[in-house]
Amino acid sequence: xxxxxxxxxxxxxxxxxxxxxxxxxxxxxxxxxxxxxxxxxxxxxxxxxxxxxxxxxxxxxxxxxxxxxxxxxxxxxxxxxxxxxxxxxxxxxxxxxxxxxxxxxxxxxxxxxxxxxxxxxxxxxxxxxxxxxxxxxxxxxxxxxxxxxxxxxxxxxxxxxxxxxxxxxxxxxxxxxxxxxxxxxxxxxxxxxxxxxxxxxxxxxxxxxxxxxxxxxxxxxxxxxxxxxxxxxxxxxxxxxxxxxxxxxxxxxxxxxxxxxxxxxxxxxxxxxxxxxxxxxxxxxxxxxxxxxxxxxxxxxxxxxxxxxxxxxxxxxxxxxxxxxxxxxx
Numbered sequence: 042x043x044x045x046x047x048x049x050x051x052x053x054x055x056x057x058x059x060x061x062x063x064x065x066x067x068x069x070x071x072x073x074x075x076x077x078x079x080x081x082x083x084x085x086x087x088x089x090x091x092x093x094x095x096x097x098x099x100x101x102x103x104x105x106x107x108x109x110x111x112x113x114x115x116x117x118x119x120x121x122x123x124x125x126x127x128x129x130x131x132x133x134x135x136x137x138x139x140x141x142x143x144x145x146x147x148x149x150x151x152x153x154x155x156x157x158x159x160x161x162x163x164x165x166x167x168x169x170x171x172x173x174x175x176x177x178x179x180x181x182x183x184x185x186x187x188x189x190x191x192x193x194x195x196x197x198x199x200x201x202x203x204x205x206x207x208x209x210x211x212x213x214x215x216x217x218x219x220x221x222x223x224x225x226x227x228x229x230x231x232x233x234x235x236x237x238x239x240x241x242x243x244x245x246x247x248x249x250x251x252x253x254x255x256x257x258x259x260x261x262x263x264x265x266x267x268x269x270x271x272x273x274x275x276x277x278x279x280x281x282x283x284x285x286x287x288x289x290x291x292x293x294x295x296x297x298x299x300x301x302x303x304x305x306x307x308x309x310x311x312x313x314x315x316x317x318x319x320x321x322x323x324x325x326x327x328x329x330x331x332x333x334x335x336x337x338x339x340x341x342x343x344x345x346x347x348x349x350x351x352x353x354x355x356x357x358x359x360x361x362x363x364x365x366x367x368x369x370x371x
Contacts, residue, residue, distance in 0.1 A: 042208060042240040042241065042243060042244040043240075044065075044240075044243060045065065045239045045240030045241070045242070045243040045244070046240045048061055048062060048065060048239075049062060049239055049240060050062040051236055052065075052066045052236075052237050052239060053227070053228060053236070053237075062239050065239060065243060066085075066237055066239050066242055068246075069239075069242040069243045069245065069246040070083050070085070070242070070246075072246040072249075072250060073213065073245060073246050073249055076188070076246070076249040076250050077187065077188070077192055077200075077215070077249065078191070078192065079192060079198075079215050081215055081216055081217040081218065082215070082216050082217070082218065082219055082230075083213050083214070083215055083216075084213060084214045084215075084216065084229045084230070084232050084233055085211065085212075085213050085229060085233070085237055085238070085242050085245075086211075086212045086213055086214055086233060087210055087211065087212065087235070087238070088201055088202075088209075088210060088211065088212040089112075089114060089182065089184040089199050089200065089201035089212045090114040090117070090118070090212075091212065091233075092199040092200070092201075092212050092213060092214035093112075093114050093115055093118045093151075093180075093182065093199055094118040095214050095222070095225070095232065095233065096149065096151075096180045096197045096199065096214055096216075096222075097115070097118045097119040097122070097149060097151065097180070098118065098119070099222045099223045099224075099225050099232070100149040100178055100180070100197070100221060100222060100223075101147070101178075101220070101221055101222065101223060102146075102147045102148055102149040102177065102178055103146045103147055103148075104123065104144065104146045104147065104148035104149070105119045105121075105122035105123065105148065105149055105151070106122065106123045106124075106125050106141050106142070106148050106149070106150045106151070106177075107119060107122045107123070107124060107125065107150075107151040107152075108124075108125050108127060108133050108151065108152050108153070108163075109124055109125065109126065109127040109331070109335040110127060110131075110133075110153065110156055110331075110332045110335045110336070111151055111152075111153055111182065112153065112157055112182055112184070114182075115151050115182065119151075122151075123141065123144075125137055125138060125141045125150075127335045127336075129337070130336070130337070131156075131159065131161045131283060131336050132161070132163060132164060133152055133163055133164075133168060135167055135168065135171060138150070138168055138171050138172070139171060142171065142172065142175040142177060143175075147176050147177060147178075148172075148175070148177040148178070149177065149178040149180055149197075150168075150172050150177050150178070150179055150180065151180045151181075151182065152165060152168055152179065152180075152181055153181060153182040153183075153185075154181050154182065154183045154185070154186040154190070154193050154195075155183070155185040155186040155190065155289050155291070155292065156185070156292070156332060157184070157185050157292065157332075158292070158294055158330060158332045158333070158348050159282060159283050159288065159292065159293070159294040159332065159333075159336065159348075160185075160283065160288035160289040160290075160291060160292030160293050160294070160350075161283050161287070161288050161336075162186070162190070162287050162288065162289055165179070165181055165193035165194060165195060166193070166194060169193070169194045169195060172196075173196075178196045178197060178221055179194075179195045179196050179197070180195065180196065180197040180198075180199070181193050181195035181197070181198050181199070182199045183195075183198050183199060183200055184199060184200060184201040184204050184212075185204060185289070185291070185292065186289065186291075187200040187201075187204065187205065187249075188200075188204075188205035188249050189205065189289070189291055190289065192215075196216070196217045196221060197214060197215065197216045197217070197221065198214075198215040199212065199213075199214055199215075200212055200213050200215065202241070202244070202245035202248060202249075205248055205249055205251075205353055206248045206251065206352075206353035206354070207241075207244050207245040207247075207248030207249065208240075208241045208244040208245065208248075210238065210241055211238055211241035211242060211244070211245050213245075219232065248353075251353075262357035263290065263351055263355060263356065263357050263360060264290030265357070266357045266360040266361060266364070267290055267293060267349075267351065267360060268290075269364065270293070270295070270349070270360065270363070270364050270367070271293060271295070273364055273367070273368070274295045274296075274367070277298060277368070277371045278298035278371070279295055279296050279297050279298045279345075279371075280295070280296040280342060280346075281293060281294070281295055281296075282294040282295065282296050282333065282336070282338055282342065282343075282346050283336075290351070291350060291351045292348065292349070292350045292351070293348075293349050293350075294333075294346050294347070294348050294349070295346065295347060295349060295367075296342050296343075296345045296346040296347075297345045297347070297370065297371070298345075298371065299345070299371075300345060300370055301344055301345060302318035302344060302345060302346055302347050303318065305345075305347050305370060306318060306347065308370060309347075309363075309366060309367075309370075312366045312369075314362075314363050314366055316347045316348060316349050316350075317347065317348045317350075318330075318346070318347055318348065329343050329344070330343060330346075333346065349363070
């Protein structure tokens with residue numbers, strides 16, 4: 042990012058400094074694509090929320106279908122979208138998806154990859170063929186999973202740099218082909234408004250390269266410790282709140298046997314641990330999580346549930362200390 046600030050100029054300017062900035066921007070774009078194994082196009086954005094807005098409002102489709110467990114940013118970007126019933130358990134139902142697609146017209150369908158509150162991974166390999174058979178476009182919010190898990194088979198993918206250790210205020214919309222979108226601005230090949238954030242794009246490229254399997258810090262110890270935490274929670278009379286679905290090693294939701302989520306947050310914060318109730322982006326609310334509601338979690342269990350997430354720099358030792366802190370609350 043320091044290098045980006047040093048050479049900064051408007052990448053759209055035709056003069057020498059602008060061309061130099063443009064070359065650096067394109068280098069960052071190429072590096073992000075290579076690190077993610079993406080062979081389509083990349084539109085840099087100000088974050089995941091803007092990328093979702095572009096995908097949902099510029100896609101060449103006349104219908105928008107979203108799952109019930111999408112991030113709030115999806116519902117803000119497409120407040121009039123058709124909401125697809127979730128089905129039993131934590132996974133999007135293929136039967137419900139077929140029903141939703143049967144309404145006619147070309148649809149852009151939003152199904153997240155990793156849930157931001159529970160870590161549940163959606164089976165996009167099963168859903169993608171159904172969307173394509175109906176002539177639709179599959180959009181997947183991979184803000185939580187990009188760099189940590191292989192990208193799913195989707196036509197448009199949303200990523201956010203700060204989720205993998207990059208700077209805040211930068212994200213991207215990955216799109217198979219530009220012709221899936223209506224142009225809507227003077228930058229990023231005409232698909233975005235606003236001058237590109239060159240320093241942040243360079244920081245994003247540097248960060249995502251550190252998450253590649255051949256370069257990333259070992260995470261198996263962290264994953265093993267998170268599994269041990271889940272076992273400990275059950276032994277102590279608590280619950281792992283995932284509806285029985287397959288979860289990532291980076292996020293889990295646990296319900297204390299007696300303490301409310303707010304009480305846990307206060308006491309854990311005093312011990313130096315930052316957890317949240319529900320989505321980190323809306324943890325200030327006391328309302329029941331819409332996601333837990335869709336997963337069929339009772340109000341009583343939801344009121345005792347906190348979200349534990351592993352950051353890019355979280356260590357196994359820190360998780361061991363968290364286990365001891367959680368035990369002290371039981």
